[in-house]
Amino acid sequence: MTARVITITSGKGGVGKTTATANIAVGLALLGKKVIAIDADIGLRNLDVILGLENRIVYDLVDVVEGRCKLRQAMIKHKAFPELYLIPAAQTRDKTAVSPSDMLTITKKLRDDFDFILIDSPAGIERGFRNAIAAADDVLVVTNPEVSSVRDADRIIGLLEAEEKGPGRLIVNRIKMDMVRRGEMLSMDDVVDILAIKLIGVVPEDETVLTSSNRGEPAAGNEKSKAGQAFRNIARRLAGEEVPFMSLDHAEGVLQRLARLFSSSMPSTG
Amino acid sequence: MNALLDRLMGRGNTTPSAKVAKERLQFVLVHDRLDLSPDKLEAMKDEILSVISKYVRIDRNNVDISIEQRQRDNWLVADIPLSPEDEEDADEAEADGKKSGK
Numbered sequence: 338m339t340a341r342v343i344t345i346t347s348g349k350g351g352v353g354k355t356t357a358t359a360n361i362a363v364g365l366a367l368l369g370k371k372v373i374a375i376d377a378d379i380g381l382r383n384l385d386v387i388l389g390l391e392n393r394i395v396y397d398l399v400d401v402v403e404g405r406c407k408l409r410q411a412m413i414k415h416k417a418f419p420e421l422y423l424i425p426a427a428q429t430r431d432k433t434a435v436s437p438s439d440m441l442t443i444t445k446k447l448r449d450d451f452d453f454i455l456i457d458s459p460a461g462i463e464r465g466f467r468n469a470i471a472a473a474d475d476v477l478v479v480t481n482p483e484v485s486s487v488r489d490a491d492r493i494i495g496l497l498e499a500e501e502k503g504p505g506r507l508i509v510n511r512i513k514m515d516m517v518r519r520g521e522m523l524s525m526d527d528v529v530d531i532l533a534i535k536l537i538g539v540v541p542e543d544e545t546v547l548t549s550s551n552r553g554e555p556a557a558g559n560e561k562s563k564a565g566q567a568f569r570n571i572a573r574r575l576a577g578e579e580v581p582f583m584s585l586d587h588a589e590g591v592l593q594r595l596a597r598l599f600s601s602s603m604p605s606t607g
Numbered sequence: 608m609n610a611l612l613d614r615l616m617g618r619g620n621t622t623p624s625a626k627v628a629k630e631r632l633q634f635v636l637v638h639d640r641l642d643l644s645p646d647k648l649e650a651m652k653d654e655i656l657s658v659i660s661k662y663v664r665i666d667r668n669n670v671d672i673s674i675e676q677r678q679r680d681n682w683l684v685a686d687i688p689l690s691p692e693d694e695e696d697a698d699e700a701e702a703d704g705k706k707s708g709k
Contacts (some may be wrong), residue, residue: 484631488632491640516625518626520623521624527629528651529637531633533679
């Protein structure tokens, strides 16, 4: 087994990097792949809560780097998905506690034991980002269909190209198909046109993403979640399958479509 | 009332905001990528045009010099129409060329 190292990044904060990392990790585990997710956001640890593993942390990434524990001891095995492991970030340190070469060393040790190593990058373009991409074979750039996150994604893609890690592949997250249809939100085609990189996934805005993080059970594990399905599709594409992209109508449920029919036939009040 | 009519008729005459977003992004990204501000780009255009007008008469009103994105590469694309020479006499063309460029 030789793992592929995949870094999930975005430039802008709050676009869904951590959610994407957790869900893709679960999606890959559901395909029977052996996956380890590393939280590279030192000081702002979050991947653990999204995965529901916050109560099981003993050691973290910085403990490994500084030799306080063995790599194995910092790896937390997920109970619901036995093929999935997490290495959490340290919460009380900053980005300078880890260097790009530390990331190379750690991923090198893990490569033989996993199919995929996912690295959740912090926001920004500084040290934390450099750490996160140091070992990447592949980079996924997460953006929302909104001007500031697309602009930041473009900056990140430029930096990835300069580091010969790019251009990466694009995840358009939190898209609202009804707004796209009305011409009031950038479509995935618009975003792909602007950024000129390949698309690997389109994830609809979906309440189940929030309710899933509330419970610490990523939406990818929920059969009924639309966003969960979109993340599982990304996992399948990473695993080499050809999966068609959801069309505008499929990303919306039958009930929502009916609701739209009714609401468009009467003037709304707000 | 107008807003209600607009809504009933579709979206009236207002440009859908997604289209505005796309155009604004395409504009700002060109300058981000090249680290070239719109002011500097204008200055460069003026300089290019004044160099060219030293040699040939150009139709300044119909000049189009812009940065175009082709995949992730940027191209400086210039359409510079030349004025018909026979309508002007050569001395005047030269004098005009020297004046040009703000």
